[in-house]
Amino acid sequence: MLRTVTFTAAVLTLAACADMQAPTGGHAPQPTVAKIAGADFAWRTKTLSSDHFEGRGPGTAKGEVAADWIADDLKRMGLMPGAGVSYFQDVPAASIALDPTKSSFEIAGPDGAKQLKIADEVAFWTPRFDKADQAVKDSDLVFVGYGVTAPEERWNDFKGIDVKGKTIVLMINDPGFITGDKRMFKGRAMTYYGRWTYKFEEAARRGAAGVIIIHETEPAAYGWQVVRNSNTGAKYYLDKENGNADLAVVHSWVTTEAAKALFARAGLDYDKLRLAANKRGFRAVPMKGLKLNAVTHSAVARLKTRNVIGIVPGTARPNEYVLYTAHWDHLGVKQDVPGADKIHNGAVDNASGSAALLEMAEAFAAAPPKRSVMFAFVTLEEQGLLGSEYLAKHPPVALNKIVAGLNFDGVGPAGPSKDMTVVGSGASQLEDILAASLKKRGRTTTPDPEPEKGSFYRSDHISLAKVGVPMLYAGQGPNLVEGGVEAGMALRNDYRAKRYHQPSDEWSDGWDLRGPVETMEVAYEVGNTIANSNAWPTWYKGNEFRRVREKSLRAK
Incomplete structure (x- = not known):
């Protein structure tokens, strides 16, 4: 049964975020600040992709500790639990x-x-x-x-x-x-x-x-x-x-x-x-x-794994939500792969996306917008988008209360770019909001340069799109300020060939954080624009998901 989470004025005060100690995850604590910062993003990515969590395998002892770590960070920053009285939405699964x-x-x-x-x-x-x-x-x-x-x-x-x-x-x-x-x-x-x-x-x-x-x-x-x-x-x-x-x-x-x-x-x-x-x-x-x-x-075996959900309550319309999603899981430990290293740390995929959501959550917690902002860290993405499928089928709030969403799957190292790539471009009015934010920065949106790879159907936003929620899946574009498209595509191809779904997808202190910071700043602004407006962005005419959304909104 769907339910709408409500908040009274008495619970709208969030804990101050600046200079608070982050959860350790087996590491020394690190102070973080409310402003989106490369150092904080680096710390969170490095921690989540460390051997301590053994590749964040869902349902494994160390993997689920990573989910605990994320929930602890949300609580520390003052976010409200997003699954009733808990930060955890149990996802019943079998291995x-x-x-x-x-x-x-x-x-x-x-x-x-x-x-x-x-x-x-x-x-x-x-x-x-x-x-x-x-x-x-x-x-x-x-x-x-x-x-x-x-x-x-x-x-x-x-x-x-x-x-x-x-x-x-x-x-x-x-x-x-x-x-x-x-x-x-x-x-x-x-x-x-x-x-x-x-x-x-x-x-x-x-x-x-x-x-x-x-x-x-x-x-x-x-x-x-x-x-x-x-x-x-x-x-x-x-x-x-x-x-x-x-x-x-x-x-x-x-x-x-x-x-x-x-x-x-x-x-x-x-x-x-x-x-x-x-x-x-x-x-x-x-x-x-x-x-x-x-x-x-x-x-x-039956598996115990969880989605992690936190909410920044809105100050004026707390029962309307902007959604941010990223999957926290990865491939865990695989003993049958060649080489001595068996841990698939998944630094880019998707410790970086989870870290990006935590960065934006901290920024929103420091300055709550009119609408509520929900952050969902989903499990079992690597096994067929199962955590987001469960979230879409068992949403913690009514789907017609979710105004729009943004998904993050891989916020990897890169320098500044002149563009942001929209995966599955030409889908919704969210792209117009993104384009306006980029225009102020002298940047543009570009369609996916590799649509043949089917990326639009390979990440968690598709689960929400199927039930009508307008979703945006965008990231750092390939047209780098330093080196242009050739350098940007070379960076992508190198990752795909040498690190994607391999033990070599690990954190490096040499990561260029300028690109990730750009991406987070724009994504925060897009979400904040929607959260402080009365608008309900929708799918463009002719889009396969528009009819589902219209039916959902009529039931409000």
């Missing part, structure tokens, strides 16, 4: 930890049965947690192109074929991407149909027993090491009574090389079929003679 020594992924064919090497050739798991042991036996393989059913695009990869009980083999991203056909879907910009989450959802709707996604670096937007690191070890799902028995038994990714070998075994030409899958009228192709035999043995 499924595959035991690779008791699990196997085998493709049988006319030439015999061949097992794919776990982590090197395949990353697989079961999303089901109704029991520890799951199996797929003699399931025929079918290549279904991109595995997309999109009536509005006149596209159906499943036309004329029943894949119930079968294992579907498919490509990542959208039709038209690898051929550069801009007439299909949104051209180079990935749609939700291109996301791996959609592929698994559609497989469940079709009754498939197994799913094999073929990894290619460019359409996936990341290398195999990201797939391996993200999909080995424990997987997490929101708790359900049926234990996800409605999903496919086995989810998996395979390398391009492994896929080519499978196609060859079926007498098929992978290169020709991957191109054919991008043409209208494509029909699924049975991979004759190939069958999946997979066994998964997993340790299944």
Whole structure:
């Protein structure tokens, strides 16, 4: 049941913020100030990404201590609890930890049965947690192109074929991407149909027993090491009574090389079929003679993890809210990754985003606006945006009381830039407010330079957008003052290749903090502008989320 949090004048006084001692998190205390400051941001990022929290794995002892640390900081700064009388919103979830020594992924064919090497050739798991042991036996393989059913695009990869009980083999991203056909879907910009989450959802709707996604670096937007690191070890799902028995038994990714070998075994030409899958009228192709035999043995456990929520009560309209979101979790400790360092510290992803929210929370606490400001640090982002999904389905205040929101996922080191990138640009009036703030600084907004990477569907704002809340996901643009776009893109590409979802995503005292400070200052001003106005920014006409929002607002 939704409820609206109310505040009386008696509880509107917040604790003074300046020169207060921050929570230690296993480190010496650090004074922080109300003004957004690079030193405070650095301290918070360094602390949250330290080995002390062991990579902030949700549901782990040390990971949940990171959530405690954030809540302690919110309390210290004087924010009110945002989940009733608590700073914590419990997120019921289940963990499924595959035991690779008791699990196997085998493709049988006319030439015999061949097992794919776990982590090197395949990353697989079961999303089901109704029991520890799951199996797929003699399931025929079918290549279904991109595995997309999109009536509005006149596209159906499943036309004329029943894949119930079968294992579907498919490509990542959208039709038209690898051929550069801009007439299909949104051209180079990935749609939700291109996301791996959609592929698994559609497989469940079709009754498939197994799913094999073929990894290619460019359409996936990341290398195999990201797939391996993200999909080995424990997987997490929101708790359900049926234990996800409605999903496919086995989810998996395979390398391009492994896929080519499978196609060859079926007498098929992978290169020709991957191109054919991008043409209208494509029909699924049975991979004759190939069958999946997979066994998964997993340790299944219910998980205790939490979203952390704090509120700065508004001085005039406390029952209207501006929302800031960032995920606090990361990948934790993964023993199966190469090298001596097993801790995925996630300094950029997303200790930096959490630190940015704490910085802005401290600034708002020192000067509360007319509307309330809510800060939500969500869990289980790395496992499919589950914490924000739960927040959207179980909001601590009515959704039609949330005026708008801003999301932060990676506020990494960079110098000053001439622009800010809006991921999923052309969506809402929040972009107009952002543009006005930047104009005063001689800066501009720019669309996502890499829309093909599907970033709009890969962070927590999408969970709130789906239920109608206008959300802005913007960050430091690539057009750096020092070095221009070339330097900015080189910085992004270097992070993606060498640190993203790897143990090397660590804090460094050499971080350039000028970019993060710029981002926080603008984001604070955008939120403060909305919080001190009567405006209700909305989605632009034609946006996919506008109708949901209008229905929500009519229920006020």
